[in-house]
Amino acid sequence: MSNTIIVWFRNDLRIRDNEALYRAVQDAQTVIPVYCIDPRQFAKTPFGFTKTGPFRAQFLLQCLHDLRYSLQDLGADLVVKTGKPEEIIFALAKYHKAKAVYCHQEATDEEYRVEDALINHLDTIDVPLEMFWGSTLYHYDDLTALLPIENLPDVFTQFRQFAETRLQVRPTYPVPPPITLPPNVQTGSIPALQELGLTPPTPDARAVMPFTGGETAALLRLKYYLWEKDLLKSYEETRNRLIGGDYSSKLSAWLALGCISPRTIYEEVQRYEQERVKNKSTYWLIFELLWRDYFRFVAVKYGNHLFKPGGLKQLPPNTTYQPALFERWAKGQTGIPFIDANMRELNATGFMSNRGRQNAASFLVKDMKQNWQAGAAWFEHLLIDYDVCSNYGNWNYIAGIGNDPRQDRYFNVLSQTAKYDAKGEFVKLWCPELRKLPSGRIHEPYLLQPPEQRYVGVVLGVQYPHPCIDITHWRATGK
Ligand SMILES: Cc1cc2nc3c(=O)[nH]c(=O)nc-3n(C[C@H](O)[C@H](O)[C@H](O)COP(=O)(O)OP(=O)(O)OC[C@H]3O[C@@H](n4cnc5c(N)ncnc54)[C@H](O)[C@@H]3O)c2cc1C
Known part of the structure; x- marks a missing residue:
């Protein structure tokens, strides 16, 4: 077995505060960062349209380019393949005789099923899949050490009060040191949007702002919102507006694909509170990130009920579809x-x-x-x-x-x-x-x-x- 670890990138398309990447670089001599474009994410839903449309797909491809540049700066690269992760990662692990695969853990069924399928494949060659939690402000393990997930309150305010009084936000992980790729790694090219069967959207001048995928753009947006325009200090008053880029942080897309972690935002807000102002608005941005955490923990608690007609409350459906x-x-x-x-x-x-x-x-x-x-x-x-x-x-x-x-x-x-x-x-x-x-x-x-x-x-x-x-x-x- 070689001294190689595969890092399977999912919704964590960043090099800062990326525990899976950081630990892989510590634990192995060579690391292969991989992203799989899963065709199932571009399939049609029962309602007749695709799961992923052109806006997010375009953003995703930009994220992959940016991640590839960042990894190249660290001496490595990003392997990009189209296909099922359970097959691609398995094939790579087998070919490169990897000693482990590292990734971040997700919280819902489709992703669990891919993880399970990959674990089954990897078991046949004795390669472990090690998963890390990195998508929320508060760590899942810190929460569940005090409060088993089945006891997660069903009311947000109770969760928030618990988190604010009993939990600590863990510090971020630094950018990893230089990374060495093993020999004979085929990196593959990042497809164009058309190759995913999608037409590039036409930019609309009325849009709140242009969104460019990637960690670089995410950090620039954070800098703009906090430091350049000093918008955070009035977030609480502006956040319900409707027009333009400045009324709210607009960090959601970068958070969703993991180009930036909530902990990175938290640390920057803390610095802003020390250097500029600490007020209701600075609190409120973190409050909103807690909503994001909460929905993730709720998804773990309730599993597939989240997607069922009767929802978490498991009520009988009372709507129709015309x-x-x-x-x-x-x-x-x-x-x-x-x-x-x-x-x-x-x-x-x-x-x-x-x-x-x-x-x-x-x-x-x-x-x-x-x-x-x-x-x-x-x-x-x-x-x-x-x-x-x-x-x-x-x-x-x-x-x-x-x-x-x-x-x-x-x-x-x-x-x-x-x-x-x-x-x-x-x-x-x-x-x-x-x-x-x-x-x-x-x-x-x-x-x-x-x-x-x-x-x-x-x-x-x-x-x-x-x-x-x-x-x-x-x-x-x-x-
Ligand atoms: C029906 C519905 C569907 C939504 N779908 C999504 C979704 O798919 N992805 C998504 O990120 N948000 C979703 N939201 C939440 C919210 O509308 C967006 O997060 C927010 O509008 C993004 O803009 P912003 O980054 O400027 O938010 P800000 O007001 O600047 O808030 C900062 C961050 O806090 C988080 N946040 C804020 N409000 C919420 C909320 N209600 N729930 C969870 N997180 C929140 C987001 O990560 C956001 O980026 C949905 C809300 C509704 C009512």
């Missing part, structure tokens, strides 16, 4: 401008604000009475920052089958717009056909009488759709 109606929501043609604006933003850019996601998800489930799983799958297809635990956890929460302690929480679109888009600026940005509507009608074009419709150039059913729900009942009851 493809034509779902399509109106997905394409931003519901006739409710705030929902349409958010969905069009998602379709055109791969991003939607947190406020938008809450409203769009609530509207689909509570107002249109449509299957939440279809909505979650559409988000999975389009979001650059798609993260299985955050996406399905939030959808469970909004659909009332997850971790929301409030029974029947409901986002009333009209009161939400009064609060967050009072002048209709966001709607006008994404629904340009409504631009001429006065502010009293911008969120309710269906109230325009036919002469007014002609005056503002919006005839319902022609330039803009009729509402897809019973509007009289909706306005009267808020549902």
Whole structure:
């Protein structure tokens, strides 16, 4: 057996604070870093669209290029192969007579199944798969040493209080020292988006910001948000806005693919608190990272219930799936401008604000009475920052089958717009056909009488759709 360890990169596409990589470099003379582009991630869902759409795929490919450059700087390279990880990693381990495979652990079923299949293959050649936990702020082992996962509170606040008082954030791992590749390693090329069967998205000037994949861009974004523009100090006041890059950190996509770790962000926020200001906003960014942690731990606790129609609460399903109606929501043609604006933003850019996601998800489930799983799958297809635990956890929460302690929480679109888009600026940005509507009608074009419709150039059913729900009942009851 050689003194080689394979590092299997998954959603940890970074060299800083990467325990699997760091330890491999300590434990072996030669290290082979590998990423597998798994065709199953590009397959169609039962709803007829692919799991991964062009925005995230493009971001992923950029991440791989950046990781390859970083590893080359360390004297190594990134092996990139298309195929099932359980087969590719096994074949590499066998060929290079690796003594172990190291990787980061995931938290949900599809990933577990790949891990199990790989373990089974590796067992035949006596090679262990060693897994590390590196995706959350608080370490899984630190949490479960005090609180077995089955006792994880079902209410976020209880978890947060426990974490804040009983747990410590572990320090980050440094960039590893130079890495030596064994001889005869075929690195392979990183495919173009078209080779994955996807068309490159057209950039949209209305996007909150351009997202470029990779650790380099992630660190630049952190620097911009904290140090260059000093935006963190007012995060708590701005975070519910809808337009532009500066209202929130926009770190989610880099976190989702592991280009940056939550611990790295935490350390930088601590430094900011020491050198600039410590206030409610600096606390709140970490508070949001705790939500991210929580959904990951919830996924471990509940396993596949996260994906089932009745969700974590295992309730009987109370929605239907009507493809034509779902399509109106997905394409931003519901006739409710705030929902349409958010969905069009998602379709055109791969991003939607947190406020938008809450409203769009609530509207689909509570107002249109449509299957939440279809909505979650559409988000999975389009979001650059798609993260299985955050996406399905939030959808469970909004659909009332997850971790929301409030029974029947409901986002009333009209009161939400009064609060967050009072002048209709966001709607006008994404629904340009409504631009001429006065502010009293911008969120309710269906109230325009036919002469007014002609005056503002919006005839319902022609330039803009009729509402897809019973509007009289909706306005009267808020549902
Ligand atoms: C229906 C629905 C689906 C969602 N799907 C995803 C998803 O697939 N991936 C994802 O990263 N987030 C998801 N979110 C959470 C949230 O909307 C995004 O994390 C956030 O909008 C990203 O923007 P930001 O990085 O500027 O966030 P910021 O406001 O700057 O927050 C900082 C970080 O905290 C974390 N965070 C913030 N809010 C949440 C939350 N509610 N749940 C979990 N983590 C949070 C994110 O990692 C985020 O980057 C979803 C929310 C809803 C309501």
